[in-house]
Amino acid sequence: MVKLEFEHRQAGHCESGVTRNLLNYHHFxxxxxxxxxxxxxxFFSYLPFLKMQHAxxxxxxxxxxxxxxxxxxxxxxxxxIHTFRNPKDSMDKLNEVLxxxxxxxxxxxxxxxxxxxxxxxxxxxxxxxxxxxxxxGNYFISDTLMxxxxxxxxxDLMRVRYAKGAFAPxxxxxxxxxxxxxxxxxxxxxxxxxxxxNNMVGIPxxxxxxxxxxxxxxxxxxxxxxxxxxxxxxxxxQVLRMEEEVGTAGAGFRFIYGAFLEExxxxxxxxxxxxxxxxxxxxANKWREFxxxxxxxxxxxGKPDQSYDFLADIxxxxxxxxxxxxxxxxxxx
Amino acid sequence: xxxxxxxVYKDKAYGQYRELSYSYGDAGQFEKTVGFHGEADRVxxxxxxxxxxxxxxxxxxxxxxxxxxxVVFYMEKNLLDPLNLSMMAGISxxxxxxxxxPGVFKRLSEKTLKKYADAFNITIEQLKKxx
Numbered sequence: 001m002v003k004l005e006f007e008h009r010q011a012g013h014c015e016s017g018v019t020r021n022l023l024n025y026h027h028f029x030x031x032x033x034x035x036x037x038x039x040x041x042x043f044f045s046y047l048p049f050l051k052m053q054h055a056x057x058x059x060x061x062x063x064x065x066x067x068x069x070x071x072x073x074x075x076x077x078x079x080x081i082h083t084f085r086n087p088k089d090s091m092d093k094l095n096e097v098l099x100x101x102x103x104x105x106x107x108x109x110x111x112x113x114x115x116x117x118x119x120x121x122x123x124x125x126x127x128x129x130x131x132x133x134x135x136x137g138n139y140f141i142s143d144t145l146m147x148x149x150x151x152x153x154x155x156d157l158m159r160v161r162y163a164k165g166a167f168a169p170x171x172x173x174x175x176x177x178x179x180x181x182x183x184x185x186x187x188x189x190x191x192x193x194x195x196x197x198n199n200m201v202g203i204p205x206x207x208x209x210x211x212x213x214x215x216x217x218x219x220x221x222x223x224x225x226x227x228x229x230x231x232x233x234x235x236x237x238q239v240l241r242m243e244e245e246v247g248t249a250g251a252g253f254r255f256i257y258g259a260f261l262e263e264x265x266x267x268x269x270x271x272x273x274x275x276x277x278x279x280x281x282x283x284a285n286k287w288r289e290f291x292x293x294x295x296x297x298x299x300x301x302g303k304p305d306q307s308y309d310f311l312a313d314i315x316x317x318x319x320x321x322x323x324x325x326x327x328x329x330x331x332x333x
Numbered sequence: 334x335x336x337x338x339x340x341v342y343k344d345k346a347y348g349q350y351r352e353l354s355y356s357y358g359d360a361g362q363f364e365k366t367v368g369f370h371g372e373a374d375r376v377x378x379x380x381x382x383x384x385x386x387x388x389x390x391x392x393x394x395x396x397x398x399x400x401x402x403x404v405v406f407y408m409e410k411n412l413l414d415p416l417n418l419s420m421m422a423g424i425s426x427x428x429x430x431x432x433x434x435p436g437v438f439k440r441l442s443e444k445t446l447k448k449y450a451d452a453f454n455i456t457i458e459q460l461k462k463x464x
């Protein structure tokens with residue numbers, strides 16, 4: 001029986017929430033947007049050749065696991081990360097680490113997660129949560145998506161840790177082992193901003209970053225003609241689900257990133273970051289408008305409410321705004 | 334810290350729980366709010382689940398009329414596609430699609446059937462016929 005004194009806080013995005021809560025346990029408190037920004041979590045990619053739930057994949061974030069890895073690395077926090085081949089080994093190791101007094105972050109699949117809201121139980125293997133104790137085969141979980149603390153039994157936990165399919169977690173567990181005192185977060189913020197700016201405007205590939213948004217806009221214009229109204233609205237719905245659904249804190253992480261820029265401007269004492277945070281907020285509101293208007297198309301399966309050309313124009317505007325913002329951010333020193 | 338046992342979702346309707354989201358107000362401030370789903374979120378979630386239900390029902394009809402093998406039904410029931418199923422069962426995509434034919438499915442070995450049954454978390458007897 002172990003039950004650590006763990007402060008649960010709800011968060012908008014699972015992984016940065018987990019990072020924040022784990023660091024907070026080791027007496028280093030940063031806000032959730034800060035963890036997200038330093039971990040360079042913001043991204044955009046549109047992958048038409050990779051189908052997910054019968055529609056092309058759109059992603060508003062980086063590869064799973066990167067936010068925690070990058071944030072702890074930039075802050076100089078020592079971490080331990082394990083994956084296992086044998087499920088039994090992974091559970092033994094989990095118990096061992098808990099008994100040493102460390103809460104542990106886990107990557108899990110959501111399809112079999114019993115406490116998860118049923119509407120989100122699709123095959124999604126990139127969810128993160130924290131275990132902070134166990135008692136007689138019952139594990140105490142702090143899931144940043146949920147308002148309250150939850151519990152899970154041994155068999156269920158083993159199953160979700162060994163969910164199969166794309167991005168299989170393979171029992172991935174991670175936790176900070178040593179958090180130094182007196183961390184200077186200023187260089188970490190600058191590095192995080194530069195990494196994100198490079199991801200968004202620096203990669204010469206048409207499907208990612210601001211270019212990716214334009215590419216999506218171009219594809220969107222052809223959907224209705226090519227796929228028919230029902231399928232076109234489903235494809236649009238898929239983009240919106242990735243943008244607004246669980247764990248994005250709204251508008252595909254754009255709000256949370258704006259909050260990060262606002263906080264960064266006060267920490268670094270640079271007013272021009274504050275201006276960019278305002279632009280980011282307006283940009284995020286534009287994304288919100290896009291999803292609001294787009295969701296009307298999803299409601300009716302026949303004639304769309306808004307033409308796809310109109311929605312594509314919003315996307316082009318958003319792409320221009322983001323390109324401008326991140327080109328400015330790339331110059332940070 | 335608040336103690337709470339696992340929440341129960343009695344109603345199938347969406348948006349039973351509150352999630353945290355950020356927003357940007359007119360005052361030029363980023364805000365955190367905890368609240369239920371908005372109408373727009375519900376519509377897009379409902380759309381995905383409608384499609385899943387439709388596909389399951391369609392697969393059931395095709396299996397009952399003998400056009401495809403029960404693998405298709407269980408694949409749709411578990412919200413999978415051939416690629417994901419191949420990763421879960423450890424069988425290549427080509428062979429998974431080949432096993433969609435009822436005649437081919439009848440001749441499958443116990444070993445292969447076991448792989449599918451494990452992936453769907455059911456017994457081999459259940460796999461051979463559908464509910």
